[in-house]
Amino acid sequence: MKGLIYFVAFFLLIIGAFGIARSKDLVHAVVCLSVAQAGTYVLLLAVGYQHHASPPVFGSPASRPTRDVVDPLVQAMALTDIVVSATVTALLLAISIQIAKRNHSVDPDELNAVEG
């Protein structure tokens, strides 16, 4: 199980990066970036997991927390990470839209505004 979950985490990171490397469309590349980021969520939550533990939320007012819960810190980190993902995606999509207008293409192979 341990091998599988960490493998999936790094697999998502690498496959996302690979998607950017082979991308023929900037929007596609931006989406692949968010796939790469999904790997970080999986890794963080895997680190904090504990078998037979509950979510770190003690809903009912009366019960004092006595049971074991999974690590809430990695969840807080993952939450922040998700916000970052959404905002970066928004910015990069906005830039891609403008690139499409100026260059009439969003294929990285055909963009040559900067080089050398």
Add this chain to the structure above:
Amino acid sequence: MTAILAACLLLVAAAGLAVVLTGDPARQALTLSALSLLLALLFLALEAPDVALSEIGIGTAIVPLMVMLAVRKIHAPGKVDSRSAGR
């Protein structure tokens, strides 16, 4: 529990691969929301309801919506090319 977790993980990996291999960004918006949904399930299985809620809100709604709007702007026929007149 372990079986559910393993199933979720394999589905997430497959969905991630699918998103990357979907060349057409318009379809990617759909595969991406599928990936997000599976991620949310995985997060629930990992006892992280807060994260699952965020992922559903962000990953299945806002980001695919932005992707679709961006694709519409970029790839709508005639939309981009008509810009050349303005430059």
Add this chain to the structure above:
Amino acid sequence: MAHFDHGAAALLPLAVAVPMLGASVMLALGRHVSRLVRDLFAIAIAAGVTGLSGYFLAVASSGRIVNWVATWTPLGHRSVGIVLEVDPMGAGIALLAAGLVTCALIFSLRYLESDTGHFHLLVLCFLAGMEGFALTGDLFDLFVFLELMGASAYALTAHNIEDPQALQGGLNFGIINSLGAYVSLMGIGLLYAKTGVLQLPLLGAKLAGHRPGPLVIAAFVLIFTGLLVKSGVVPFHFWLADAHAVAPAPVCMLFSAVMDPLGVYAAFRVYWTVFSPTIAPAHARVAFLSLGVATAVIGAVMCCAQRHIKRLLAYSTIAHVGLFFCALGLLREDGTAAAALYAAGHAGIKGALFLLCGMLLDRYGNVDELHLFGKGRGSPHLGLLFGLCGFALAGLPPFGLALGKALAEKAAIDQHLYWMVALFVLVSALTGGAVLRVTARVFLGLGDRPKGDAEYRAVGTERPPAQRLQALPAAALSAIGVLIAGTLALGVLPGARDAAERAAAAFIDRSGYLANALGHAGHQLAIAPSAPNWDLRGVLLGIASALLAAGFAAASCYGRRILVHVPALRLGTRAVLRALHRVHSGHIGDYVAWLMAGCAILAGLIGLPLR
């Protein structure tokens, strides 16, 4: 480092909160007030943060300032909170960031068109990110502020949506930096899995005394990947030239002068506080020095090969980052002190050069060296300042940059690393020489009139010709003047070297950092006997670099005449440059591939010697 100033400690978070509150006000009111009010408001906020950071520096020089945010002070060795821990190095770079943002805002008083206040808002967010990044003592908090700097910086880079280069530069910047940050976050996750803490001082305490196992090495490599991307270290540097060449001049200045050095600062902060007790300096040194040398050499060569002046300056920043890495990579107090002075001096000069580029763009609508050939004759003031900065960049005493360079060379000689002295002299001569070559061609019209400038693509303009400024705006000139004067002051004020050495001693003092974080008094640091700033050898090496730079500039102005007679040299140069150009393709896919390869290279550099 014994006493704490609780007043200063309580105020630490304000360095982040004040610019963010300013940004909120800007968002609410920016549309509804005049341009001037927006400008003055933003300048006032940045100046306030500058004052605050200056106060921190003054307090920190007699003892670290520690703030467990929201009073989550540790019980024993544990705390759930975030710690802000500031030593003179951290306060110094925070001061540099705030001061340069103030200069950038003053410069842009009449520079950028913006009718919503969003530009100012983003600059304030960027400032908040840099301040948090400099002051925090928590690994995840570092990531958060890295992303805050990033998000504001991507948008600022692509600010000019009419310019394809700006857009592509912004996109490459955004994708590579985000990917680097995610890789870092994975490393943070691994380290957290092993130790269960996130605060830098506590992480160091957890790792102390253990042999560096595969997990620690992996965490080191992953965390450093993101920080090295931010610093622009080879092979993570590709985005840097793209972004720095195209952002509005005042923003470029912030990128080159503070943002990249902040990446270097964070890398060594994390190394010293977290990893130094397990990956010993003797092992890590090889990795840091190799990266530094590669970065310095590739940066310097690419710098000389550019004709887009801002791009040239960007590669010169890469070269200097390489030099900082070499000095810090000695992993000793003297090298660290030298790098601090070097980076501060570099910030002033490089900042001034980018602002001068902004004025060139303003006047001539172009920053192509060959296109501008001889056109700058009408602006003797700009030319004079440009030349002065070129000499200062090469290491001419008594600028602060030269002082840092001289001390770095001294540190290298003390370690018998004579090749490193040669590297410092050569790289600074090449980068300074490239700026002098620009000065000679543009402002003096020296050398052969270059051919083929018509073939070159137009260089992105920041303002349509009708709106170009004819007179040099006083505000902009004064910002440039302050930057150059500040660098000069750094070199001539007595005590600059002492202050840097004390800051360096605190920076590498891990046990003191830990003790202060836990509320204990650290041990007393031995204060070195006060030394004069300059010694003869340093001055001579500085003058030699400056002369070499002038010689190099002359040679490249008249180079074609020489090279015609030496076909082998010409062909060799051309082949090398062509290969380098092909690698620096501007293609995001290539950059991602290099990022992955860079991870592996870093892993090899740090992991193999430990096997």
Add this chain to the structure above:
Amino acid sequence: MSRPVRYVVFCLGVVGLAILLAPAVAHLPAFGSTFHPYRTLAVAAAVAHRTANVVSAINFDQRGLDTFGEESIFLASVAGAALLLRPGEHETERRPLGHARMLDATRLLGYVLLPLSTILGLDLISHGNVTPGGGFQGGVVLGTGLHLLYVAGSYDALEKMRPTTLFEWGEAIGAGSYGALGVAGLLASGAFLANFVPLGHFGALFSGGTVPLLNIAVGIEVASGGAILLSHFLRQAMFTEPAGGGRRASGERDE
């Protein structure tokens, strides 16, 4: 670099990473183990501050500075997207004319979902300190919920309900209150973001001191900012076009 060369460089990197990571993962604590030292501390600290949702306690109380940074990222990104999606020099923004022709069923769905999503969003925000969810999740639901009106095809209604200035004010107030609550903590008890409000009873609606207040601040910011973000993308995709371009103003409509 050519594509094959790029793939070779990439693959070499991946091979190196694999060699680095495989033994590292082997040295990690076992998956699902009980080694979570931070968890133990964080739960105790959350209980001490009577916050039933420990994730919220960490986000807003124990590590409130991280969330402050996160909200700043959000503020910067929304402003950045607005800056980048502004109409260019040669572009105009066309006003939408009339209503889109939409299926009644879709429309109905939109109108039904709107109040539902509003209620859900408000509920998520207000109970963030006791149940899963919080300002961010609720804000996202609220912000997107408004766009159901767009799905319902009534762009005019959306424009009326979503005056950008008002939302900018909302976002500014949300982000500003987070910082202001931090400064209030500094003034009231001498530490930025200190939890200075009475803590209430464990599990109650208003428990956890500043946690529900910060939740509301974030909720306002994210709902307004999310609405602004989506509206910029929407305007860009639907109504921004080259000035004098040959396209008819009311030519194209919804998908």
